[in-house]
Amino acid sequence: MQTSVVRTFRFEAAHQLPWHTGKCRQLHGHGYRLEVTVTGPLTGVGIVIDFADLAAVVRSSILDVYDHTFLNDLIENPTAEVIVADAWKRLAAAGLAVTRLRLWETEDCFVEITA
Numbered sequence: 001m002q003t004s005v006v007r008t009f010r011f012e013a014a015h016q017l018p019w020h021t022g023k024c025r026q027l028h029g030h031g032y033r034l035e036v037t038v039t040g041p042l043t044g045v046g047i048v049i050d051f052a053d054l055a056a057v058v059r060s061s062i063l064d065v066y067d068h069t070f071l072n073d074l075i076e077n078p079t080a081e082v083i084v085a086d087a088w089k090r091l092a093a094a095g096l097a098v099t100r101l102r103l104w105e106t107e108d109c110f111v112e113i114t115a
């Protein structure tokens, strides 16, 4: 049996995809939703990870970096797929054992990385 802890976060950011033949070629923004999953055994007190500890890592590693920025300044070619890979690397570097990361670019569309 595996237990997963999932928490979602929001950030607002702009991006531009110059190679795109449609609307994404223009400078525009999204209200992104990041869904972070950590899976593992329960500790002695019966949790995988404290929701507050999870939030602290995501805030310092992702939200403080991405929120209200022009993502092209931080990430080359910031498609949702490339952004979520960058976020995965940042969370892993911060020591968070992420097992699934979903980045919602709109209400209907998300990209996902799994361990």
Ligand SMILES: [Zn+2]
Residues within 6 Å of the ligand: 015, 024, 028, 029, 030
């Ligand atoms: Zn976009």
